[in-house]
Amino acid sequence: MRCSYFKPRLDAYVDGDLEPRERALIAVHVGSCPECAGLLEELRVIDALLLGPRRLEPAANFTYKVMADVRALPQPHVHRIPTLPVLVTYIVFAWATIGAFLWWGGSTARAMLAMLGASARQFGFAAGVLTTSAGHLFGAQTPEVTRAMGAILGGDVLLAGAVAGLYALRRARRNAQRASEPS
Ligand SMILES: [Zn+2]
Numbered sequence: 001m002r003c004s005y006f007k008p009r010l011d012a013y014v015d016g017d018l019e020p021r022e023r024a025l026i027a028v029h030v031g032s033c034p035e036c037a038g039l040l041e042e043l044r045v046i047d048a049l050l051l052g053p054r055r056l057e058p059a060a061n062f063t064y065k066v067m068a069d070v071r072a073l074p075q076p077h078v079h080r081i082p083t084l085p086v087l088v089t090y091i092v093f094a095w096a097t098i099g100a101f102l103w104w105g106g107s108t109a110r111a112m113l114a115m116l117g118a119s120a121r122q123f124g125f126a127a128g129v130l131t132t133s134a135g136h137l138f139g140a141q142t143p144e145v146t147r148a149m150g151a152i153l154g155g156d157v158l159l160a161g162a163v164a165g166l167y168a169l170r171r172a173r174r175n176a177q178r179a180s181e182p183s
Contacts, residue, residue: 001029014043032052092151116151 006029012018013026027163059065 001025002031003033003036006030006033007039010036010040010043014040014047094149098148098152114147116148118147 006026009018009022009026013023018026026036077176
């Protein structure tokens with residue numbers, strides 16, 4: 001028999017789908033025909049690649065390599081100031097200061113509050129909004145308190161702006177410094 005008979009059957013031979021008689025015929029032919037033997041070898045390699053167990057396990061030094069890469073990365077910038085506690089402390093302190101002024105300061109405190117309120121009005125803060133929302137929390141002194149709060153809030157805005165500006169400036173300078181350094 002010729003190669004043209006065996007070649008279409010080699011695939012079934014590799015898969016073990018042939019009758020014992022045909023299997024024997026192919027085995028004999030492949031033993032004496034280098035061309036069919038080569039084709040059979042190719043089919044076996046392809047089958048092994050397609051059906052062989054896939055090893056998708058990570059390399060043995062995977063963890064070590066990742067950890068080494070992580071260590072090589074630059075340290076992330078960490079904010080050392082805990083923002084929320086500082087903010088809460090500040091607000092509590094501001095309210096406590098106003099309360100203490102009203103409680104013990106007498107006419108001096110009221111004069112100061114009036115002054116703060118006047119400066120707040122000058123800056124155009126919406127003391128009216130605060131007044132309506134605060135209601136009569138502080139009785140007759142509510143307008144003074146809200147005006148003082150407006151002044152403090154205004155101060156906060158200015159302070160926050162200054163801090164943000166300084167931070168941006170410092171960061172820009174540091175980035176420029178880092179860019180000029182040879183890496
Ligand atoms: Zn052949």
